[in-house]
Each structure stands twice: as structure tokens, then as C-alpha cells.
Amino acid sequence: MTHSFALRDLIDDRPEDGVFRVNRTLFRDPDLFALEMKHVFEGGWVFVGLATQAENPNDYFTGFIGRVPIIVSRDGTGALRCFVNACPHKGVRLIQKLCGNASRHVCPYHSWTFDSAGANRNIKWQKAGRYGAGFDAENHDLAQVARFGEYRGFLFASLNPDVPSLEEHLGEARKLLDLVVDKSPEGVELVPGRVTFTYAANWKMQLENCSDQYHFTSTHPSYIRILDQRAREQASDVVQSSIAAADFWQEDAGGVTGGTMSFDHGHVLNWGVMPVAPSAPEFEHAETWAALHGTAKRNWMFNMRNLTIFPNLQIAENASSQMRVIRPIAHNLTEMQTWCIAPRGESAAARSFRIRQYEDFFNPTGMATPDDTVCYEEAQAGMAEQERPWLQGHARGLTASVMGGNGYADMIDLKPARSVLADAQLCDESLFGSYYRAWAARMAEVVA
């Protein structure tokens, strides 16, 4: 470490004075980034994947927790496991593929062999190896991650054993995952086809953008114009969009159009009222869902909802439905792994509609995301400023934010820590405070 950090220099959190500010250092400092990797990503719960990504015995997929390569594997008995993707012998990454099926994994370097439960099944020429007692006393299995858990198909892991239970970590945000999963009695799945992109800016730009209602009409006017045009034409040969039918982002929409909620441990929701209308790919289920879950929950299932499960999972349900995983690479480089997440068993027409809307809106090859990621990079450039290091981007909504929920939350018995009810122009930024308080809690050991 070249220097240490004081929390007051990074986050100016003085609710009694009506102040919440974030310092540019959080976005630009490589030393701070190294600490974030250790304490935020390798020091607590992170999302690692969906159970459906390893559906059958011996299915596996690979990924990362912070900088550490991992394998999520369904063992021969059908139980999901998560271990470090590194051979104990020389540290070689055991599996190079993104996903596959194998009951045995043989290290490519010296042929140490492991089963799908991570147990060592063979050390090549062990008897002839003249090992000492120290080696024999060691555990030669793959290292299991300290904590691993599932909530309704969403898999989370922690390299640090000293964390609250997954249930406590997710807290009330579990009810928001329910809104995603309950769209089908069979749960959700990832549509085949993963899309990965990078951007040259800090991971927290993506963290914030998902919950940033303020940017939509400023960053995406070129896309909004096309939506308007398509809605007017209703031609059969253009891609249709459900977001054009909603008014949560329209400047002249009156009354409550949505709002934000924040939860303990850094999870936040940005939501907007969306009509239960044929413009939604799920309209075919409107009656069934109302019968199964009640009208209030059904209506919430149709609402625009951008959910972050801190620090690396985002589920955006608006024009379509996206699952994003944030993977920080450097203080100024982030990799995004993205999928279309969809209810299992939906009709062919609904699935196709969902996919078409997804591609135009969410892909880095589409018409909206590029305008976001370019803004992240432009922000990263501006993070160099030292004279006025405090950003002014976390202040909207401060005086609208209340403890607890509101009438909309009550409809589905949801109990956020804080909430804001908004008209189309309020565009709360105070919810970001939840990210930074959770960040500070995970960094408490090194940033005091």
C-alpha cells in the first residue's frame, strides 16, 4: 500500500446537514481499487450465477469472485458446489471452458484429477513420489469457497467465512427476486447467447447507472425518438417496444410515476409504473398471475424494475429483461457479462418479442447501451479533477427520502430501509447512498 484512506475523505455522509457526497477518488484510485477487490468482492457475498446454468449432474460453469477464478459445479448427486478453479498442486486453472459437463476434471499441467464435487481422485505417481509427512497431511481437494448459498435459483458465494447468512444478506430484497422468479411456475432461465463487453471506467459507474432514472431522457434521446417513431408506425417489419407505452420517463407525466427503494447491505430498486397492457411481452399471463399472486403483486411484476443486489448483480426489467454481472478488472476497466433472463415456458411469441426488444436496448451493439458506456468513459476522464473532488451526483431526492416504505411497497408487504415516491422529474439519486454505505461497511477494516 502506498497510502491509507480515511472514510471522511471518500464519502461525505452527514444526513443532519442534508449532505451526501462521493469523492472522485473512489473512481480513479488504483490502490483503493485493490482494496475493493479484497474487501468488497472477495470479502463478502457476491452473485456467481443461476442454478439453471448447471442444470444436470456434473454440469459446471466457470467465473470469478473478485480476482479469484471459480467453478460452480453440480456434483454426481445433484448438489451444487462452488470451489476455486485452481489446482492445489501448482495453482493452474483447472477448467478453461465457460461451461460444460464432466464427472472428472484433470489438471492440464500434471494430471491431478478431481471429481465434480471437487474431491481429489488422483495424484499422478503419488506412491513413487517420495513425499514427506507434511504433504500427506495436506488437503489435496479443490478449495471450497467459504460460503455458498442459493435463493430461488440465484447462487451467491463468499470467500470470507465471516459474513451474515445469505438470507440476512438479501433481506427484503428477496421479495424483489421473487417478482422475477414468480413469472413462471418453473422459474427463470437464461436465454442462450451471452454477451460480454468492457468499458474503460470504474465499476461503480455501472452500479449507479442501473438505478439512475435521471439519465434516461438525456442519454438516450436518439433511441427514444426511434421508439416514438415505431410506436406511431406500428409497422409489422419494425422492432416493437413496450417501454414506449409507459410514461414513467415522460416529462409531462403527472402524479406518482415510480420511485426508489433502498435496502440493508446495499441493495436498491429503481422502479416505474408500467401498464398491464399488450405492449408487455408478459401480457399473456396477466390473468394467470393475478389469480396466482393477487392483483397487487401481478401489477408489480409488470412494473419497470431495475434491481441491484450489491455489489455485482443487476436485473433490469423494463424494455425487456436483463441479468448483468459486473466484473471489475481495474480501477478504470470493467467487464460486463449480460444475458436475457426470461420466465421458463413462456410462449414462442412472447420469447421472440422479449429477445427483439432486448437486442436493441441492452446490447453493446444496440441503440441504447453504447450511449451509457460512452458516458461512463467520459465520466472516468473527468474523475481526474482534483480541485473540486466531490461529485454533485448523489444529491437529488435527499429531502424526499423517508425511512421505511410507502403505499406501493405495502401492496406487496415490502419493507425497504428507505424509499422515495417520485413524479417523472424527481429522479432520485439519494438511493445511491445505500451503495456507498454498504461499500463502507465492507471496507471498514481498511477505510476508517
Added chain:
Amino acid sequence: MSALGTAEAAALLYREALLLDRMAFDGWLDLYTADCLFWMPAWRDDGTQTDDPERELSLIYYRGRRNLEDRVQRIRSGFSVASAVMPRVSHMIGNVLAEAVDEATMRVDSAFIVHVQDLRSSRTHAYFGRYEHELRREGGDWKIAQKIIRLMNDVVPTMLDVYGI
């Protein structure tokens, strides 16, 4: 008038490349049939690409030139920061294999590299992969009825638009 020879089919691909290099989008759109397929599949895993656009995700999937017109409109709108400083691009096409399906239809396989100089970020990248064109004779002209772009380096650095493939 019979099907095109390999050289003439390749020339149509080169003309498309030149129009994109020059950002001459009107001429580029003119090369396409009204009902064209413009499709860049995604990768399912390490080795296979998605092949059913109705049930699997694509990077880009459009049926109808009208959608390409939307893309051009956005690029030119003045309201897209990703299109504010246009990158400089240079397409290279090789390994062209053309085959006549019938008198009015050609299938053309080729390899491509598009070098991109992103002025805004001062970065250079190359996108590479294979094209599968279907050319169709409409009246006296040959048009592009289908362009499938099989992108090999699919970890997209920030953004990728129609002129970069």
C-alpha cells in the same frame, strides 16, 4: 442475365465495404433489399453460436431494411453521444467464395477484418469474423438480401455499431 461470377459477387461486397468506410449510409442502405436479413448471432458458449433468432439471443437481428434505416437515423441524429465523434473504419474482405443458388440468387462466403480508430477514446481495435451474404437480383440490380456477420472477437470494447462490422 445469369448468376454473377465470383469476381462480380466479390465486387458487390467490396462496394458495401467502401460505402461503410466512407460512412455513405444512403448508398449503403440502397444495397439492401426491403425485406433483407441483417443478423449478427451471439456466442452460446466457447464454441457455438446461437442459430435460432426466435429463441436465442443475437448481437443484432433485423428483418427488414427499415430497421437499418433506424440505425442510420440514430447515428446521424446528433443525440447519440456514442455517435458524436465518429470512429474511422477500414473494412478488409478476403477469402471470397461465391456460389449460384439459382439465376437470381448468389451465396457468398467471405472473411472480414474491420479496423476501427476510435478518436474519442484514442483507441484502435479490430473486429474480425466471417460474412455470409445472400445476393438477389431485383430488376436489373443485384442487392443484398441477407448479411450474416459471424463475429469472432465478441467481447465488445464499449460499443459496436453497424459500420464497424
